[in-house]
Amino acid sequence: MRLCLKTVLLVLGMLTVFISPAILWAAPQENLPNVVILLADDQGWGDLSLHGNTNLSTPHIDSLANEGAQFDHFFVCPVCAPTRAEFMTGRYYARTGVRGVSTGEERMNPNELTIADVFQTAGYATGAFGKWHNGTQFPYHPNARGFEEYFGFTAGHWGHYFSPLLDHNNQLTLGEGYLTDDLTNHAIDFISTQYAADKPFLCYLPFNIPHSPMQVPDKFYDQVKNRELKMHHRDPEKEEELHLRAALAMCENIDFNVGRLLAHLDQLNLAEDTIIVYFSDNGPNGWRWNGDMKGKKGTIDEGGVRVPCLIRWKGTIPAGTVIKPIAGAIDLLPTITSLAGISFDLKYPIDGKNLAPLLLGEKEDEVNRKIISYHPPRERRGKIVGPLVSVRSQQYRLDSQGQLFDMFQDPGQRNDVASAHPDIVNELQKSSNEFLASLGEIPTSDTRPFSVGGAKITQLPARDGVAHGEVQRSAGAPNCSYFTHWTGAEGDKITWHVDVLDDAEYEVQIHYACRAKDVGASFEVRFQDSHLQGKVTEPNDPPLVGKEQDRTNDRGSESYVKDWKPMTVGTIHLEKGAGQLTLKELNVPGDEVMEVRLIQLIKQ
Structure with missing residues (x-):
């Protein structure tokens, strides 16, 4: 199966992927790898022991990089719903109808094709278990976006994490126990059901933590409440100790549940037949160690949009691979579908790139790529603020105030070098202007019913x-x-x-x-x-x-x-x-x- 799929990958790597409300062609429904997508909520780049944080231990998550690949600089959006839309569609969220995180602004337009639509058409069983955050009512509900099975909550955050009111296929139900554990239980059950039916599956498990409320079982909190913390934010006076310790405990709970899921795949002998992707939706939701980066959740500086992204496919992706070129959530749809051997014709260009050749160890010349970080315009105190754009190239970041930072020499964004590199400023500003122009008229509020x-x-x-x-x-x-x-x-x-x-x-x-x-x-x-x-x-x-x-x-x-x-x-x-x-x-x-x-x- 692996040789056949790699041959397909070589062909797919030469194709241009476009997007359309209807899939015109999909891969044959045989010899297809399973896919598991794990998405943390408000976990920063620094919230893994893999990246050098000794305040916590995340061995199961770390193992995905050790046994597979990690993206060195992977970028998402500054807040939750936009990242989810970019992952789902391969397109910058501003093109998808999403413009915020609540009161309807989180909805992804119904004519957007999702990664679940693609896999479902290719013959996969599709299930999502957790925080959806791209719309509640049909046709925005996950059951209308390619997921035949859904269990979780569709809003941006939930007020209680112990046996809460939840949504199961658009019907209200009560959860059982700690929410993250419960979501993982449902994902494991889904995998078992598809394994028994001998059907390939796309399992999407968007966790609800470490997003607030800062609730976590005693078992995990007790392990960190008195732990000596040696790693601190670059401005340590900003740290809130109770929030910080709770976040660390919640990240360790995620790791516990990732470990349960990986063990279940091993038990079913599915490890070599399953692509696993792990990433987060934005930077940390509090001031804590994050590798000296500037900013946190809600900002379009490096610390607000750089997150971990790990991908494992045992026997296919070489263990210990590190992807150096910049990448982002917009790349996941074209990359995962290519790895799975699924191709489809689309109506107009997506923003993401197929990075499967990099993951498979094939040489590819580094391109002069740029990734956009964006805040839509907002009305505040009677004035329109924004839109705000930051542009990241492989070496530089142009922030929303026009400052330029050399991210090789100054990853903490402390020294503005715009005056020394006017040509680079002009190049990145041109990309910003072209992006905004491509959006057309940008509304300052969401009026959709x-x-x-x-x-x-x-x-x-x-x-x-x-x-x-x-x-x-x-x-x-x-x-x-x-x-x-x-x-x-x-x-x-x-x-x-x-x-x-x-x-x-x-x-x-x-x-x-x-x-x-x-x-x-x-x-x-x-x-x-x-x-x-x-x-x-x-x-x-x-x-x-x-x-x-x-x-x-x-x-x-x-x-x-x-x-x-x-x-x-x-x-x-x-x-x-x-x-x-x-x-x-x-x-x-x-x-x-x-x-x-x-x-x-x-x-x-």
Whole structure:
């Protein structure tokens, strides 16, 4: 099988890959390697013992590089959802509809072809287990993007990591135990099922950590809580010790789960038949050792966008390979499909490069490549800020302020050498200008409505809604928030800007909380000329969950969660078209109508 695949690789390396909503050709459905993609959430380049960090131990992750290859300088986006879109499509995220991490800005356009679409068409079983973060409602849901099996959460972060409310193929369910362990269990079960069916598989396991909330089982935290930490950030006074120790423990939990998955592949004798890729979605989510690089998550400096990327295919990729040319998340789709021997015709050029020849030890002249890091324009305090672009070549980085850094001589970006190299500044600035020009008009906000009716069940979480009047979010970060303080004051209401895809009857279900003394409030659900009245008849007053598991004293802008109760309101007829779905109080006998986590619209 290996000789046959290598022959295919030589041919594919000479092909130009394009992108299209439809795959026109795929590899024969035989002798195909399995593929496992492991994606950490907020793990920096420095968060591996492989890279010299003695504060933690990650032997299982490190083994992927020792037994395979590592990319020396691998670049992703400064925040989560954009990186996931680039990995999925091979295209810079600004081309895919993604522009942020919440309130709909994380959605990847439905006409984008994903890596799962490609593998599914080639005959693979496809499963994703973890944080999706590229859209919740169909056609954005992972089940609509090439993954036949999905278990996890679709938002940008989750408020609790122990047996939380999750999504299993678009149905709400409860997890079992620590979330990262649970996701790995589901991935292992998926692999076992496909092995038994003798079917090749694409298994995507996007972990949820070390993203906050900083929660990790005692077994892992106890190992680091008193550990002597010898490696520190270049500005050590910025470190927050509780956050730092929790992050280290969470990274070691990832390593534990990577070890479980690798052992399972060994048990099934699949190690030589499986391509494994490990990377992270952005720089570290806190100030900690990161190899003297400038910046962290959220910045487009080196420390915010350089992450580990390791790839192992035993018996095919030479052990201990180090890839020196710069690379990025945009390269993963063309590289992995080439390694797997899958080719397809696409409609327009992608931004990524096929790096399979480098991984296989074939010589390739180093090209004058550049990789773009980008922040979209934002309105802040009445002014438009951005767009911001940083351009990385093999040797230099031009930052968003026009400063130039020689990354060979000055990897910490301390000395601006722009005045000494005006020709290089002009070359990199030209690349920046061409990139921005290729995007066309760049919106400063996302006005796309949320789709209703693309599947039997449509979830409309508070994250995607808008509070009016005195209604408030439970916390500043929308992703896992809920609406509270709905007192019935003048102007109070909650709305969702939706696009109903089909005329139909929809059962309305609200996941709510309400104190006993506030029971009895009535309200209205309205869309266009249709409306439905409901009443809160039963209390549900659960405590906030999560604080007792937090390893830090302050969550910042992130919400705690509750055990929400579903309330079936009734059935409403929704006509095709866009408009505002509105929750409005009619009578408030107590202090508050209710707290609202999400609405489910169930097509009848």
